[in-house]
Amino acid sequence: MPLLVMKFGGTSVANIDRIRRAAKRVGVEVARGYDVIVIVSAMSGKTNELVGWVNETAPFYDAREYDAVVSSGENVTAGLMALTLQEMDVPARSWQGWQVPLRTNSAHSAARIESIPTENITSKFAQGMRVAVIAGFQGISPENRITTLGRGGSDTTAVAFAAAFGAERCDIYTDVDGVYTTDPRIASKARKLDRIAFEEMLELASLGAKVLQTRSVELAMRYNVKLRVLSSFGEQSDEAGTLVCSEEDIVESNVVNGIAYSRDEAKMTLVSVADRPGIAAAIFGPLSDAGVNVDMIIQNISEEGRTDMTFSCPVDQVKRAERALSEAKAAGELNFHDLIADTDVAKISAVGIGMRSQSGVAARMFRTLRDEGINIKVIATSEIKISVLIDRKYMELAVQALHDAFELEKPG
Amino acid sequence: MPLLVMKFGGTSVANIDRIRRAAKRVGVEVARGYDVIVIVSAMSGKTNELVGWVNETAPFYDAREYDAVVSSGENVTAGLMALTLQEMDVPARSWQGWQVPLRTNSAHSAARIESIPTENITSKFAQGMRVAVIAGFQGISPENRITTLGRGGSDTTAVAFAAAFGAERCDIYTDVDGVYTTDPRIASKARKLDRIAFEEMLELASLGAKVLQTRSVELAMRYNVKLRVLSSFGEQSDEAGTLVCSEEDIVESNVVNGIAYSRDEAKMTLVSVADRPGIAAAIFGPLSDAGVNVDMIIQNISEEGRTDMTFSCPVDQVKRAERALSEAKAAGELNFHDLIADTDVAKISAVGIGMRSQSGVAARMFRTLRDEGINIKVIATSEIKISVLIDRKYMELAVQALHDAFELEKPG
Numbered sequence: 097m098p099l100l101v102m103k104f105g106g107t108s109v110a111n112i113d114r115i116r117r118a119a120k121r122v123g124v125e126v127a128r129g130y131d132v133i134v135i136v137s138a139m140s141g142k143t144n145e146l147v148g149w150v151n152e153t154a155p156f157y158d159a160r161e162y163d164a165v166v167s168s169g170e171n172v173t174a175g176l177m178a179l180t181l182q183e184m185d186v187p188a189r190s191w192q193g194w195q196v197p198l199r200t201n202s203a204h205s206a207a208r209i210e211s212i213p214t215e216n217i218t219s220k221f222a223q224g225m226r227v228a229v230i231a232g233f234q235g236i237s238p239e240n241r242i243t244t245l246g247r248g249g250s251d252t253t254a255v256a257f258a259a260a261f262g263a264e265r266c267d268i269y270t271d272v273d274g275v276y277t278t279d280p281r282i283a284s285k286a287r288k289l290d291r292i293a294f295e296e297m298l299e300l301a302s303l304g305a306k307v308l309q310t311r312s313v314e315l316a317m318r319y320n321v322k323l324r325v326l327s328s329f330g331e332q333s334d335e336a337g338t339l340v341c342s343e344e345d346i347v348e349s350n351v352v353n354g355i356a357y358s359r360d361e362a363k364m365t366l367v368s369v370a371d372r373p374g375i376a377a378a379i380f381g382p383l384s385d386a387g388v389n390v391d392m393i394i395q396n397i398s399e400e401g402r403t404d405m406t407f408s409c410p411v412d413q414v415k416r417a418e419r420a421l422s423e424a425k426a427a428g429e430l431n432f433h434d435l436i437a438d439t440d441v442a443k444i445s446a447v448g449i450g451m452r453s454q455s456g457v458a459a460r461m462f463r464t465l466r467d468e469g470i471n472i473k474v475i476a477t478s479e480i481k482i483s484v485l486i487d488r489k490y491m492e493l494a495v496q497a498l499h500d501a502f503e504l505e506k507p508g
Numbered sequence: 509m510p511l512l513v514m515k516f517g518g519t520s521v522a523n524i525d526r527i528r529r530a531a532k533r534v535g536v537e538v539a540r541g542y543d544v545i546v547i548v549s550a551m552s553g554k555t556n557e558l559v560g561w562v563n564e565t566a567p568f569y570d571a572r573e574y575d576a577v578v579s580s581g582e583n584v585t586a587g588l589m590a591l592t593l594q595e596m597d598v599p600a601r602s603w604q605g606w607q608v609p610l611r612t613n614s615a616h617s618a619a620r621i622e623s624i625p626t627e628n629i630t631s632k633f634a635q636g637m638r639v640a641v642i643a644g645f646q647g648i649s650p651e652n653r654i655t656t657l658g659r660g661g662s663d664t665t666a667v668a669f670a671a672a673f674g675a676e677r678c679d680i681y682t683d684v685d686g687v688y689t690t691d692p693r694i695a696s697k698a699r700k701l702d703r704i705a706f707e708e709m710l711e712l713a714s715l716g717a718k719v720l721q722t723r724s725v726e727l728a729m730r731y732n733v734k735l736r737v738l739s740s741f742g743e744q745s746d747e748a749g750t751l752v753c754s755e756e757d758i759v760e761s762n763v764v765n766g767i768a769y770s771r772d773e774a775k776m777t778l779v780s781v782a783d784r785p786g787i788a789a790a791i792f793g794p795l796s797d798a799g800v801n802v803d804m805i806i807q808n809i810s811e812e813g814r815t816d817m818t819f820s821c822p823v824d825q826v827k828r829a830e831r832a833l834s835e836a837k838a839a840g841e842l843n844f845h846d847l848i849a850d851t852d853v854a855k856i857s858a859v860g861i862g863m864r865s866q867s868g869v870a871a872r873m874f875r876t877l878r879d880e881g882i883n884i885k886v887i888a889t890s891e892i893k894i895s896v897l898i899d900r901k902y903m904e905l906a907v908q909a910l911h912d913a914f915e916l917e918k919p920g
């Protein structure tokens with residue numbers, strides 16, 4: 097029988113009524129002839145409650161115990177979902193991570209999946225079971241301890257199961273009805289995309305359009321798992337939501353498919369750094385050690401052996417960055433005149449696989465911003481993305497103007 | 509190193525502060541040189557929340573899924589307890605039932621423990637771990653599914669670990685400070701017992717003094733595990749609480765050690781039953797099939813081939829008993845003139861291993877009740893117990909009078 101993976105996030109299983117509603121959607125696919133693997137998150141709020149207890153108990157906790165505690169929320173939902181399906185006369189049972197067993201490495205709280213044996217579950221399907229309900233977000237380490245996969249880990253669990261079982265598709269049910277060209281709260285003309293390429297989704301996800309966890313998209317891309325994002329509360333059909341798929345499955349596409357933004361950026365400039373070989377390593381080594389996520393980097397033209405170095409990072413890491421760089425200076429590993437932090441910037445990115453084959457996208461982007469009187473502070477580009485840092489107060493205006501300029505309200 | 513098992517019930521781990529307080533008690537034993545196995549229940553209220561969800565989801569639930577859901581509360585406490593101990597610099601880690609693995613049979617929700625391998629935990633003790641924290645109440649079946657041990661299952665887990673590891677003692681921390689000669693709310697002279705024999709404890713527990721789960725006492729008796737009941741909130745010393753132990757460890761004892769009562773009893777009389785061989789089976793077979801817990805049974809002297817049969821059962825099972833007997837009558841399997849239910853009775857029991865060697869206990873009990881003008885409706889005796897059914901309105905009076913008559917306020 098064809099197999100489908102369906103994943104329900106925390107808001108989709110927030111209480112018994114919601115679990116019933118989700119189970120009905122599973123029942124529809126079973127009635128259509130699919131065997132289904134359902135991946136569930138914890139009921140919304142439950143994981144936060146557990147994390148709160150751990151933090152109250154031990155601010156510097158043993159990640160192995162943390163994982164043992166926080167994974168319990170998914171186990172509850174898995175059992176309740178199986179019971180709900182049984183009540184609907186759908187043969188179902190639950191599996192916890194260790195029962196599959198979903199094996200991971202030992203990187204507790206951010207573990208990576210190593211293997212998912214299929215025999216156990218496949219044999220139950222062969223015996224007439226129609227739905228296997230899997231507690232998401234968790235696995236076991238080589239030491240037989242419970243691991244968790246980190247933020248959004250249930251998405252990753254879902255994609256990994258879809259890959260392991262060769263599922264026809266992996267449907268991610270969430271509280272939004274798909275992936276939009278940009279945030280509809282900012283640009284009212286934002287349009288839901290029917291399809292989007294894995295690469296575009298990765299750029300949009302990491303840039304702040306937080307619909308799918310980045311790792312799950314990477315995994316789907318690697319194993320070419322068709323991934324669909326749709327709402328638990330909207331219509332249910334094969335055309336609902338947004339299909340995240342490989343480029344080849346997208347016939348026609350706009351040159352730009354999405355405008356992403358990130359509000360909480362900071363721009364930091366090291367003024368008058370000695371421009372010598374190894375200087376980048378001397379700056380970004382300490383930052384990396386301090387856990388600062390450096391995003392964009394630019395180096396100004398060198399004058400008389402000295403240069404300015406500018407980078408961006410999340411605004412809440414500015415203090416950490418300043419401390420790391422000051423310490424490196426004090427230790428004599430680095431020399432600069434001044435360190436200037438601009439904490440009032442936002443990042444705007446235009447993303448589209450069409451950029452690969454079409455030129456002039458950057459020019460159109462810069463012209464659009466100029467016409468609105470918006471100054472560009474930093475520019476970075478990749479094959480399918482152009483990002484700029486601007487003053488935060490212009491963020492909404494920039495998103496709207498670019499959405500209009502690239503005509504994203506029109507289907508590609 | 510000598511080993512101790514310490515078990516903390518739901519109220520003793522109800523929140524992070526209580527878990528800390530419990531952990532401090534564990535720390536005291538570790539400082540005294542013990543390795544400790546800690547068994548924890550779910551935080552109070554949590555198991556009820558989970559059971560509530562299951563019942564809301566599926567009134568006639570699959571017990572395997574029920575067990576998977578309700579066992580999760582203990583996992584949370586186990587992790588939090590391990591973290592708390594680590595914060596106190598006590599080397600500790602948690603084990604869930606499947607990690608031990610605590611193997612049970614497949615009787616979900618009322619599983620029986622089959623084996624507890626010790627190598628894994630013993631080797632961690634050898635490596636310097638001082639406390640193993642075990643999630644109580646749970647195990648795994650031969651089918652690798654989670655089982656639970658039923659009501660009070662964490663007590664049973666604790667005793668089973670104490671037996672498997674040859675612990676010096678098994679301390680059950682709860683919200684009462686020991687076993688009393690009777691309920692202090694009824695008889696103000698009630699005295700805490702320093703020691704009580706397993707057999708006495710079993711009679712007291714099953715009669716309504718609900719301090720320890722019956723199965724845990726049976727298990728302790730079978731493996732001769734010294735069991736101590738004490739409060740999480742009182743003093744901590746080797747003399748605190750009540751030691752439940754074998755008769756040989758009790759030097760001197762009163763002839764009666766406890767007066768137990770049960771308020772919710774009913775007395776049922778089948779009037780004029782044909783007195784023929786097999787009649788008891790014809791009556792008590794259907795009652796057993798209907799799940800009625802028959803306690804005391806008396807048969808009156810037969811006259812002209814007919815007799816009256818009286819039995820007691822919990823008052824909330826009266827309707828079920830009436831239905832079962834009426835159906836048996838309608839089916840022609842049983843013949844009686846009338847069925848009279850007296851739902852206003854209570855059971856009072858005097859319990860003591862001293863009865864074995866001393867006579868006149870029953871006579872003293874009956875005389876005491878007579879002097880108070882209390883009519884005895886049914887009498888039943890065992891080697892170490894005499895029970896009577898009386899009108900419920902006399903229950904408190906009877907308990908007080910018997911407590912005085914047997915001088916239970918004085919240490920044995």
